[in-house]
Amino acid sequence: MIPPSIDGHGLPPGGPVFTMAGVARGMRDLLPVSVSIVIFGVAFGIAAGSAGLHAWIAVLMSGVVFAGASQFAALDMWQEPVPWVPLMLAVFAINARHLPLGASLYSWCGRLPVLQRYGAMVLLTDANWALSTIAVERGERDVGHIFGGGLTLWLSWTIGTGLGVAIPGITLADVQRYGLDLIFVTFFACTLVGLRRGRIDDLPWLVAGVVALGSVWLLPPNWHVLVGGLAGGVAGMLQRGERS
């Protein structure tokens, strides 16, 4: 998703506010999305159990991290000794997409008191960003909408994870028999299909894949995610410069 203009176009008159009514509207607007988030949460809960996380750690992670893709990535690196630096850099790289999302909301939220400004960001994700951005266009000026939308998503994700880890009696043998160890890789493959904007992604993604594969052989374990991702990001940036 590409953030729209960040220069304050389309802001409704009267200036921004943060009210409970806005929170309620945001919560309601994100309800239709919440069903699929609950199911994703269940999938994460099962995958987390398969990766060896305690049930309560998985639910806690969903509650305080609240960023599915990076949580799935963490499962891939859930090992002893903990690969601290590669893991945290991967989390940052995956969630760095929040930066342009937040930046695009500056014209709306940037002048509010600190608590309201950052309160609106604390549960920011792709989904409530998208729907709140649409809401602005039809006249919404309450940044509570962003927070409320995030609240619906947060509840769905955390409850879904709880349901997933609560499914009883899944043993390690079951995990392989039912292909549950492959949930995380199908998650990323499907995310990529949804994310692809067209041929413009081909070169960066090819670079990312090749560099990642090479890094598996040439670098210490777990660095391939970050190195491949950075290579793809740089390729995309250079390609963009080439064409403009």
Place this chain on the structure above:
Amino acid sequence: MSSSDALLVVALMAVVTLATRFGGIWLMGFMPLSAKVEAFLRYLAGSVFVALVVPAVARGGEAAMVAVGVSVAAMLVTRKAVLSMAIGVAAAALFRALFPGIY
């Protein structure tokens, strides 16, 4: 992984992620994102996912290829992520049941 390590991992992940949520609007306060940086960040997410999938498939063997191939095909047809994941995982389970020697 010990519980204290796991807790620390979760806490650090939370801090890093919150920084990305706050960072966008914070940076804009004194240094708007340039078009170049924005392009980089936009490509970064997709590239990280590619960098996760490709080695995982290479390492995971035939069953992982089946899972990814089938789920991507299902996603292209249905555009429903959770359904496509389920179909891909089920296909891999079927593959393992049919060819127990291969992983």
